[in-house]
Amino acid sequence: MSNLERDPVELLCPPEAPEGPAVQVLEYREVPLGGPRAMPVRRTLPQRGRTTIGAWCFADHYGPDDVAETGGMVVPPHPHTGLQTVSWLFEGEIEHRDSTGSHELVRPGGVNLMTAGRGISHSEVSTPGTTRLHGVQLWTVLPEDSRHVAPFFEHADTSPFQVGDATVRVFTGELANGRPEAADATDAAASPVTVFSPLLGAQVDLPAGGVVDLPLDPTFEHGVLVDAGPVSIGLPGADAATEVPWAQLAYLEPGHDRVRLRADADPVRVVLLGGVPFGEEIVMWWNFIGRSHEEVVEFRRRWESDVIDRNDPDGPFGTVPKYDGAPLPAPELPTVRLRPRR
Template sequence: MNATAVEIISSRAVPLGGPRAMTVHRTLPHRQRSLIGAWCFVDHFGPDDVSKTGGMDVAPHPHTGLQTATWLFTGEISHIDAGGGRGFVHPGEFYLMTAGNGISHTETTTEKTTILHGVQLWIALPDATRSTAERDLAYFKPPATELDGGQLKVFMGELMGASSPVHSHTPMVGAEITIDPHSEIVLDLNPEFEHGVIADSGTIVVADTELEKTQIGYTGIGEKTLRIRNDSDEIGRVLFIGGEPLREKILMWWNFLGRDHDEIVRYRDIWQASQGEDVDGQFGFVDGYIGHGGVGEDGLGRNADGMTWLPAPNLPNVRMRPRTLTEPVARPNTKI
């Protein structure tokens, strides 16, 4: 029996949402691995004391060609999007926003929140549906499924007999897994999927490889089972993601996901010209945003920096190229 190969993907600290941004730890995209299935972006945030940091306050901003997924451990986030979707994200509840050809939205921690802790992920839409998928906000509160040594909550796809009704455009899986102290769980995997284990709490060991908090333990296609262990005295927690490899070259810049440089430039030009308003229907208008800066005389909500929308950064001085596809095979003993 061959040992499971595990590749460690380490995170980097990134400011989120403006000059007074909350810091998040980003693992995907990474220069050496951009995708796990169609999962193309992973931000881990908190536990964050919002009385000190201000929490999350992201003014209206755009997306194209992707879905955003939010999963909280503690706290509450208000979500409003230009597709008419709105709601309050709570721990254990899954919100999935589909951008399609374009959408804008806001994310703001509420007054109830003292500690914010969770993960936001993006899913790349395949070329076949990225321009035709309708704007949508899906909600699902998955029940807990008991395992020998822990439990799981499946919010996308199927795992260990549990499933989610939330629609995906490519075959994939997503779940929160908790592991009892000094216990191990064994997952039955789809061998056609590649997978990632995002460490949150406890001392997490994937196969025989220990992860630090916010790191991802990546396993490639071909694996039929996976052992995840918690060596600590506290309950361990991970997010588990995976899917059929998306064998498409994508270009991700800022909040846009496209296929080539010219497409990204066009998205940026449209957003900059709109200044958050619904100019030509590409991104719509977020109605009802009230950020931590309150409402101005113009009736528009503002974030803590007084911004009613988030301008795009300057484009690079070189022509952007799609990301290189990485083979869905783990490179063990490698921190990237």
């Protein structure tokens, strides 16, 4: 998915040291996803005070949306550099096309992972048969030694397994010390898609009144994005649990080997994200991740040259085959140089 803000802020993201309470609740901001009937998305990453959780650097949460009212998802070809996109749906269906020639449908239970590396372009459009659209779009930042890899695309289906009262689907990385109750489901605790730093991405569902103690990698920091809730989050040694409302993102600092999730009156669904704290300074602007202001300026110049000459399949970002429409032009860059946000 593209960042369709008309005036995206350029962010210098220094390595972040964990600080503050054991459970920090981050509120979302609503962003329109293009068009006169723009589909709204709720963005919890990046934001002031926290730009990454592990290598996770972008989180948009949307739906359930009535496609007849919002027009669904229509994101024309647009570029990415230095990151991976992770598409995960609860309801609906999205058609993905990209400049490597990949063509895949995103459906609930299946993960689409696109590695941009040195540069890729893609489109995402909800299919005609989709009446409700509901899911998350996530990005991970690639570390320095991997960010110039050739672009590629992967799709994998996931299998649910039980941990306590919870049903879990791991779509990226692996659940730390995962011990699915069904012996033949052990492999489901790890996703086969390629990652370039230690990561976890999982959907966790709890029935009303349910509780689960999930194992965590204590070297990871974690985020709990609430899709249906609220959810009660308890950590070993904490005086009390923290209730996290719908659509908010709870941040858990490293050092915890377990988290207790509890549903009270209503069923709960969360997306659990985790990773080793990202130790590199990055620059994020629009759909690009680089390491300097000058590098981002060059990414934009290359994309604009591709937009002008769409007949050049060998351009820096290639072309998206069989997409009927114009690519997204890049927004104007800020008129001032980047200054660090502290």
